[in-house]
Amino acid sequence: VAAQKCRKRKLNAILNLEEDVCNLQTQKESLKKEHSQCSKSINQIKQKLNNLYHDIFSRMRDDQGRPVNPRQYVIHCSSNGSVFIIPKHLAKSEQKEDNRKEQKQK
Secondary structure, eight states: HHHHHHHHHHHHHHHHHHHHHHHHHHHHHHHHHHHHHHHHHHHHHHHHHHHHHHHHHHOBBBTSSOOTTTTEEEEOTTTTTTTEEHHHHHHHHHHHHHHHHHHHHH
């Protein structure tokens, strides 16, 4: 009787583990689909942002009425919602400072 109960517990454990494996495989497939959808959404947003970036720079002019070169300037959004066009070299140094601040906070 004890051996029979032991075999039954073992069989139940195996069945539970098999069910867990099936559930995890289903969850894995669901997460793969979600990841794929998120990747597509991110790529679409990146494309829209890129289009917006080019549209903004195509409409901008400097003091002499010449188009602003997007290779030399970047759009910078501050935390208070202000938007600025700044030279790229300043943006890179500002990014380094922000990264240093984040590392210090950690």
